[in-house]
Amino acid sequence: MTGSISAAASENPSKALTEEMSKNSAESFIRDYYSSMYLNSEMNLESRTLYDTFSEYIEVKLDYLNYVTSDVENFKVSTELKSKEETENGALFTIWAEASFNYADSGVPAGFGRTAQVLVGNGNKIVDMCINDGIEDCFREEGIEPSRIIWSESATAKERVSEISFCKQSFIKYEQEQMNASKIYNEAVPSLNFASRLAAPSSLTTAQRNKMVTYALNNVAKKSPSSGNSSLVSTYWDFSQASSVAGDCTNFVSHCLLAGGATFIAPADYKKDGIKLYDNVTKKMYWYYHDTDNRANAWSDVETFYSFITKNKGKGPKGTYKVFSGKYAPNHGYEAVVGDIVQISYSGNGIYNHTMIITNITFENNYYYVHVTGRSGSNVIGDWYDKDTKFSESQFVDDYKNGTYRSIHLTSLT
Numbered sequence: 351m352t353g354s355i356s357a358a359a360s361e362n363p364s365k366a367l368t369e370e371m372s373k374n375s376a377e378s379f380i381r382d383y384y385s386s387m388y389l390n391s392e393m394n395l396e397s398r399t400l401y402d403t404f405s406e407y408i409e410v411k412l413d414y415l416n417y418v419t420s421d422v423e424n425f426k427v428s429t430e431l432k433s434k435e436e437t438e439n440g441a442l443f444t445i446w447a448e449a450s451f452n453y454a455d456s457g458v459p460a461g462f463g464r465t466a467q468v469l470v471g472n473g474n475k476i477v478d479m480c481i482n483d484g485i486e487d488c489f490r491e492e493g494i495e496p497s498r499i500i501w502s503e504s505a506t507a508k509e510r511v512s513e514i515s516f517c518k519q520s521f522i523k524y525e526q527e528q529m530n531a532s533k534i535y536n537e538a539v540p541s542l543n544f545a546s547r548l549a550a551p552s553s554l555t556t557a558q559r560n561k562m563v564t565y566a567l568n569n570v571a572k573k574s575p576s577s578g579n580s581s582l583v584s585t586y587w588d589f590s591q592a593s594s595v596a597g598d599c600t601n602f603v604s605h606c607l608l609a610g611g612a613t614f615i616a617p618a619d620y621k622k623d624g625i626k627l628y629d630n631v632t633k634k635m636y637w638y639y640h641d642t643d644n645r646a647n648a649w650s651d652v653e654t655f656y657s658f659i660t661k662n663k664g665k666g667p668k669g670t671y672k673v674f675s676g677k678y679a680p681n682h683g684y685e686a687v688v689g690d691i692v693q694i695s696y697s698g699n700g701i702y703n704h705t706m707i708i709t710n711i712t713f714e715n716n717y718y719y720v721h722v723t724g725r726s727g728s729n730v731i732g733d734w735y736d737k738d739t740k741f742s743e744s745q746f747v748d749d750y751k752n753g754t755y756r757s758i759h760l761t762s763l764t
Contacts, residue, residue, distance in 0.1 A: 369441070376443040376468035377429040379476050383408070384427045384449055387415045400475040401499075403507035408479075410511050414518045419743055421454040432465065432728075437496035440471035446728065448571065453740070455714040458721065462745060463571055463734035467494045477501075482732025482745065493731040553762045558610040559689030563709045565609030566723040570602065570735045573728050578608030583639050589650050590727025592642070597726030597733075599746075600705040601650040603691060604639065607667050610689070612763040614638040615658075615666040616646065627654065637666055652693060652702050659691075659758055667763050674757035676741030678718045686757040687711070692722055694746060695754045702756070704746050709738045722746075 386393045395405040427449040435442045450461040469478040480494045500506045569575035575586045589598040616638035617623055627647045628635040635658040636646035648658035659669045672685040674692055686708055694704040706724030722744055725735035736744045
């Protein structure tokens with residue numbers, strides 16, 4: 351990590367001071383951005399940003415995010431410099447940001463981690479910022495392109511602002527659809543009680559589910575998590591370090607299963623047999639990890655993980671598909687329970703991109719809310735982790751006009 355000022359700057363006190371000021375500007379901008387999102391505090395954008403169109407983008411974005419986030423208490427946010435790069439349009443800072451808080455209505459402790467980019471130009475003015483808030487930053491998944499400042503292009507900037515405004519309307523529509531669906535369901539099946547609409551029977555004990563949840567909450571924010579079961583997997587390897595893998599999400603959930611007592615499904619020589627999908631003779635799928643070169647696809651791949659668990663009829667983790675939305679009326683029930691798995695398709699095209707674990711379910715304002723915990727790892731721009739966050743507020747959840755979701759109700763781990 352390059353958190354200190356450069357050697358050249360240290361030889362020039364004036365340059366060193368300038369570098370330190372631009373770093374402070376970048377980090378304070380990120381902290382103020384998240385404080386404004388959750389506490390509705392003033393950012394004073396005009397004096398801090400280089401382009402008026404960029405200021406408008408931030409204002410509209412925060413207006414949307416203020417609307418969709420819950421009231422929180424004890425909000426704290428901290429930042430840490432990860433790297434710095436000199437570019438033709440200013441200094442590009444990559445920054446870790448971590449926040450902790452609790453939901454006002456329930457007192458549930460929660461938090462998140464993001465890896466953000468901030469481009470700082472002359473006069474410590476913010477030229478650009480890239481934070482994946484799960485709504486509109488998909489247009490530049492690789493982060494900021496310092497050679498192409500989109501806020502100097504009025505047409506592109508207006509398009510970004512329009513997209514965010516549409517997201518707010520989509521969220522309002524989604525909320526209304528949720529309420530209508532609950533009302534229709536309750537009228538159609540009034541004789542069913544809450545318990546009868548829960549997920550399929552499960553052999554998992556409360557203790558097993560609690561171990562999974564405890565592991566998830568204790569490790570999701572760590573840059574170097576512990577193994578879910580050190581006797582099976584000696585150390586935790588963050589898959590976001592691999593350029594060929596999108597992130598660490600499914601690997602993390604696999605370790606959660608290990609923490610609950612899950613057993614491997616693996617060939618006898620799995621410690622030296624390479625990356626496997628299934629047994630070529632029996633077609634039985636595998637789920638195991640020894641090292642990066644000796645593992646099952648299902649250990650870290652979103653779709654293969656789902657196929658393994660929902661099709662597995664033998665030993666090892668098993669589960670069933672359930673429809674999922676994350677928010678339920680009291681008489682509607684919910685299709686998943688604490689310790690179950692949630693997956694997200696960002697585009698809604700049937701290809702799922704992210705895996706998380708349910709770590710809490712709270713009741714507020716006449717609704718049940720599902721809380722999720724998941725990570726992509728600290729080596730990606732954007733989402734790092736969400737800790738016991740309401741599903742609809744997770745930054746992994748894309749805007750409601752595109753995303754689709756499913757859950758895996760776990761029925762066994764052994």
